[in-house]
Amino acid sequence: MASESGAKTVREEWGTRFGFLMAMLGGMVGSGNIWRMPYTTGQNGGGAFLLAYIVLLFVIAVPGLMAESALGSYTKRGVIGAFKKTYGRGWSEGFGLVVVLTTIALASYYMPIVGQVIYYTIHSFLLTFSQSGFESVPFWNAFTASPLLTIGTHTLAVALVAGVLLFGIRRGIERVVKWMIPLLVITLIVVAVRGLTLPGATEGLAFALTPDWEYLVRGQTWIAALGQALFSTGLGWGIALTFGSYLRKNDDIPLGAGIFTAIGNTSIGLLAIFTVFPVVFAFGLEPTAGAELTFISLVSVFPQMAGGSIWAILFFVGFFFAAFSTALVIIEVAVTTVAEETRLDRTQTVLAVCTVIWLLGIPSAYSASFLGTMDFMFGNWGLPLATLLIIGTVGWKVGPERLRVIELNRNADVHIGSWWDPVIKYVVPVVMVFIMAYYLVTNIAASTMQTVGGVVLMAVLLVGAVLVMRTVRRRGRPGVDAGGD
Amino acid sequence: MALSTAAWVVMVGSIGVLWVPAMWALFRTLRDEDRKLELLTEQGKIDTYSPGALAELREWIRTHPDDEYAPDARERYDDCVETLRDIDEPFYDWSDAEIEELRTLSE
Numbered sequence: 001m002a003s004e005s006g007a008k009t010v011r012e013e014w015g016t017r018f019g020f021l022m023a024m025l026g027g028m029v030g031s032g033n034i035w036r037m038p039y040t041t042g043q044n045g046g047g048a049f050l051l052a053y054i055v056l057l058f059v060i061a062v063p064g065l066m067a068e069s070a071l072g073s074y075t076k077r078g079v080i081g082a083f084k085k086t087y088g089r090g091w092s093e094g095f096g097l098v099v100v101l102t103t104i105a106l107a108s109y110y111m112p113i114v115g116q117v118i119y120y121t122i123h124s125f126l127l128t129f130s131q132s133g134f135e136s137v138p139f140w141n142a143f144t145a146s147p148l149l150t151i152g153t154h155t156l157a158v159a160l161v162a163g164v165l166l167f168g169i170r171r172g173i174e175r176v177v178k179w180m181i182p183l184l185v186i187t188l189i190v191v192a193v194r195g196l197t198l199p200g201a202t203e204g205l206a207f208a209l210t211p212d213w214e215y216l217v218r219g220q221t222w223i224a225a226l227g228q229a230l231f232s233t234g235l236g237w238g239i240a241l242t243f244g245s246y247l248r249k250n251d252d253i254p255l256g257a258g259i260f261t262a263i264g265n266t267s268i269g270l271l272a273i274f275t276v277f278p279v280v281f282a283f284g285l286e287p288t289a290g291a292e293l294t295f296i297s298l299v300s301v302f303p304q305m306a307g308g309s310i311w312a313i314l315f316f317v318g319f320f321f322a323a324f325s326t327a328l329v330i331i332e333v334a335v336t337t338v339a340e341e342t343r344l345d346r347t348q349t350v351l352a353v354c355t356v357i358w359l360l361g362i363p364s365a366y367s368a369s370f371l372g373t374m375d376f377m378f379g380n381w382g383l384p385l386a387t388l389l390i391i392g393t394v395g396w397k398v399g400p401e402r403l404r405v406i407e408l409n410r411n412a413d414v415h416i417g418s419w420w421d422p423v424i425k426y427v428v429p430v431v432m433v434f435i436m437a438y439y440l441v442t443n444i445a446a447s448t449m450q451t452v453g454g455v456v457l458m459a460v461l462l463v464g465a466v467l468v469m470r471t472v473r474r475r476g477r478p479g480v481d482a483g484g485d
Numbered sequence: 486m487a488l489s490t491a492a493w494v495v496m497v498g499s500i501g502v503l504w505v506p507a508m509w510a511l512f513r514t515l516r517d518e519d520r521k522l523e524l525l526t527e528q529g530k531i532d533t534y535s536p537g538a539l540a541e542l543r544e545w546i547r548t549h550p551d552d553e554y555a556p557d558a559r560e561r562y563d564d565c566v567e568t569l570r571d572i573d574e575p576f577y578d579w580s581d582a583e584i585e586e587l588r589t590l591s592e
Binding site: 016256267270 | 533542
């Protein structure tokens with residue numbers, strides 16, 4: 001471990017174990033759980049996909065989340081600080097900068113989506129969807145065609161997130177997610193119960209769950225399952241590392257940060273299948289409509305249900321909780337790191353980071369195609385690169401055995417054996433390299449410019465971040481630890 | 486349309502493989518936290534490694550004496566041994582005989 005000359009940080013800690021668990025879950029459970037998991041399952045062989053997904057979840061996501069959380073818990077630093085403590089001061093801190101910039105980019109195009117959810121949630125309370133003559137397509141088109149609405153709701157979403165983050169880890173994030181996540185689960189259960197009682201609802205379950213075992217031997221099924229397992233759990237995005245750094249002295253990592261959060265997130269994805277698909281099939285909607293499923297299809301059928309206004313409110317409140325909690329958690333990754341690495345206090349950091357995200361998010365709020373391009377570039381290469389940097393650091397610099405015997409099994413509720421070491425050293429990094437190469441090969445012909453642009457952007461990001469950190473450290477401007485509150 | 490047997494199996498299996506372990510993990514970890522807090526309140530400190538984990542740590546220290554992480558590992562090892570000697574009730578399943586046999590690295 002490289003020595004550090006920085007001042008000792010007085011860090012915040014989670015107030016309760018439940019708060020930490022809900023924050024981890026909140027970061028993972030996002031809008032993708034509501035619309036992506038169900039149709040991905042249905043499209044890829046139903047039960048066969050679920051089997052592949054569960055295997056990959058246990059083999060890659062659970063061990064990976066343990067590694068990332070343990071790195072944060074051991075270093076007690078945010079992303080850049082963790083790299084600094086692991087490699088020493090200098091160019092390698094650029095790896096941490098890449099992770100932070102990737103999460104900022106992710107947040108910039110995620111916030112407009114949160115804004116959309118807020119807009120629809122407000123209208124569900126205004127009973128707009130139940131008014132006579134309401135049509136979901138013109139409503140959606142009117143929203144997306146109005147910069148005032150798209151940028152306005154994006155602004156509102158960023159402002160709400162900033163408002164919570166200003167209160168810090170314990171009084172802000174923890175206080176909010178402790179209520180939001182249980183309520184999200186409750187709303188999904190209530191809507192699922194209603195959906196399952198609709199005529200024709202079982203067709204939705206049949207579509208999503210009937211196993212087509214031929215899919216198990218198709219590479220595409222495993223790729224889809226891998227993508228879902230990685231992106232749904234947020235492995236390597238700096239979330240588990242950041243939140244692990246706020247763990248208390250006697251907190252466990254393997255059971256809470258690894259097993260519960262990964263499986264809990266997937267459990268909510270399964271609940272979303274029971275919530276969304278019965279309604280989709282009961283009303284003959286297109287199950288593979290993607291995000292439109294939520295903003296166009298479901299909105300059009302709620303009024304047709306008895307007590308439709310109530311179901312719409314419940315659904316969109318749950319959807320808002322999922323999207324908003326994820327936004328909170330993603331932005332906290334940047335806030336923690338910037339607070340540690342600069343002379344800004346938490347309030348200044350939250351305002352600065354949220355302002356940057358708001359500005360970067362305006363193009364995505366204004367243009368759906370720009371948002372799609374950002375998602376394409378960062379989803380396909382930025383996030384896997386961040387994962388590779390974090391897990392690769394644990395696997396090849398810290399060493400999985402060292403981290404496991406010293407940190408991971410300390411205060412552990414379940415003991416992690418030596419099987420974990422090769423998974424972190426070889427399996428996860430190889431999978432990340434594979435998935436980036438796979439996305440490159442499969443996209444290069446269909447969208448050459450975007451693919452080349454994405455790969456070049458990530459290369460520039462990586463090299464640029466390393467050079468920036470090297471230059472900054474050579475000038476001898478040490479960061480001032482000011483994390484926490 | 487009735488669900489096929491295979492779909493039922495997948496549904497029940499998924500719930501069994503996902504929801505049951507998730508609920509078990511949640512209750513187990515929250516129960517353990519309560520227990521840790523109870524012991525911390527009573528004793529001021531608790532043991533940090535299980536018998537298996539501490540044995541692994543000791544073995545790692547023995548095989549990596551000059552590792553850059555070794556000083557931290559030694560400190561954590563000794564801290565756990567001293568804590569086990571000081572407290573009346575350990576969190577992990579330590580027997581009195583096992584605790585009696587433990588030695589700090591300097592002993």
